[in-house]
Amino acid sequence: MRLLFRAVFVLSLSGLLASCDTLRENKLLITAHVQTNEIEHPHELMKLPIFGQEMIFKKIPEFSQRSISGFEPFPDEKDVGYFGVLLQLDTKGRTALDLATRQYRGMYILTMVNGLPIDMVEIDQPITNGRFIIWRGLSQQTIDEMDKFYPRLKYMKSSSRLMDDMLPSTGKEKMNSRRDAKALEAAEKAAAQAKERGVVRPAPKKPKDLPFEGYKLPGT
Secondary structure: OOOOOOOOOOOOOOOOOOHHHHHHHHHOOOEEEEEEOOOHHHHEEEEEEEOOEEEEEOOOOOHHHHEEEEEEEEEOOOOOEEEEEEEOOOHHHHHHHHHHHHHOOOOOEEEEOOOOOEEEEEEOOOOOOOOEEOOOOOOOOHHHHHHHOOOOOHHHHHHHHHOOOOOOOOOHHHHHHHHHHHHHHHHHHHHHHHHHHOOOOOOOOOOHHHHHHOOOOOOO
């Protein structure tokens, strides 16, 4: 998928925010909505004024933050202090994205964070690897919130000891993946600091398979 459309949305907040109950429950709500037409039931659609024209999207997202296995942020090229992210979706999210990008080729996918539109891309080819890019509009606060739940891609390991590319999909697998990634990140930083001081440290051991107390994915 290429970035073909970088929208600056000037929209009314009426009808765009998720329910108050949902936003109170989750500090992070990420949803991706595919463009559609009015053949479907009106209650299943949302109409948004974008660049002076009305565009129609499905209310039910193709995937949400529940399907994220890992992410990697990068600086927004146009807005200093903001970021884009590369998302790696789990098996369920990857399948949904694959089907949507095949069925709705030539349409747009709108990304919303906490009920507000932030980015939109045109579907020009199927996405089969479960990797989806939000190109713009994420604040440092949002990145910090994502860091609480998801591992960075560069530190993410396979969830299977027998397969090198098994993505974490269950809540426990994602929890363990984040824990292991944080341990690797901390070990890498410690090694870098030790190297600066001229101290040679042994390679870090793999962390034990213990759950985080009170860990809960957003939206669960």
